[in-house]
């Protein structure tokens with residue numbers, strides 16, 4: 001098939017999503033409902049269509065800090081057990097409808113306790129929502145517990161990630177403003193997770209450069225990098241010659257460290273100038289372990305399928321490229337090896353073969 005896959009076709013392909021925030025993917029209608037039910041009165045508008053536009057425009061500031069301010073409203077309506085169950089169930093439904101077969105969805109439990117829920121109650125509500133929303137939809141959803149990097153609760157959250165690891169929590173993450181909050185601030189939590197043989201990813205190399213990536217990998221021992229786009233600062237491409245990798249970039253590629261790339265989100269926070277100039281093009285050519293993700297579907301007005309469609313348009317990606325990204329993601333999941341293999345051979349490869357040969 002020489003033609004590029006269309007958005008409709010991409011929707012039917014089996015996809016894997018490793019970087020998606022629960023509080024960045026709510027349906028605008030649900031935000032309005034939950035605000036009414038829980039008495040949250042700070043929404044900029046209660047018209048769902050206008051609210052959808054507001055989130056996208058407010059997130060388009062070119063600054064991560066400003067981008068993160070929009071989460072006040074989603075987190076604001078996610079403070080009760082019922083709202084967390086509903087948001088998680090709808091998240092699973094929406095991802096399944098987009099053709100996602102395996103997802104790891106993250107959120108910060110510490111941000112959902114202001115109406116009195118305990119951290120455990122938050123975690124259990126989200127797990128229940130994912131169980132309800134996934135049932136019978138051909139999708140499997142694990143959660144990642146995030147600690148906020150400007151706060152000081154990472155050890156507590158890491159302990160919960162270990163405690164709930166056999167019942168749906170796949171790993172741990174840190175997120176929030178990057179500049180001024182290096183990953184080593186949370187070194188005790190990462191060392192604890194390593195001693196417990198637990199998995200974690202770190203948002204690094206998005207709003208801050210190589211030192212953040214270096215710390216995440218060499219001090220903290222991250223299994224994966226959230227974004228990691230700034231790794232291109234350690235690669236030089238002469239006009240006529242071969243790309244040259246610095247030591248850190250070479251390490252990331254040699255060790256097959258997965259990069260959870262989120263192209264549209266990077267445009268909004270200023271981490272990349274355009275899709276066509278996004279580092280994903282070069283990193284894919286150089287065979288880094290690149291994966292394609294949404295970050296925040298509401299703020300970016302996107303889906304995994306739409307991210308792939310934009311990349312296909314900008315870089316001419318074919319079904320083979322898409323399958324490569326998808327298998328990269330499945331290989332990088334925080335799921336036991338045999339289960340990853342079963343999904344690759346039993347679901348992903350047959351799904352792409354069907355689309356490639358029969359459309």
Ligand SMILES: O=c1[nH]cnc2c1ncn2[C@@H]1O[C@H](CO)[C@@H](O)[C@H]1O
Nearest residue numbers: 021068071106107108146175176203
């Ligand atoms: O791209 C990002 N970079 C850093 N932090 C983020 C990003 N997207 C969302 N969050 C932060 O993660 C929290 C838990 O889900 C969100 O509330 C938001 O503050």
Ligand SMILES: [Zn+2]
Nearest residue numbers: 021203226295
């Ligand atoms: Zn993120």
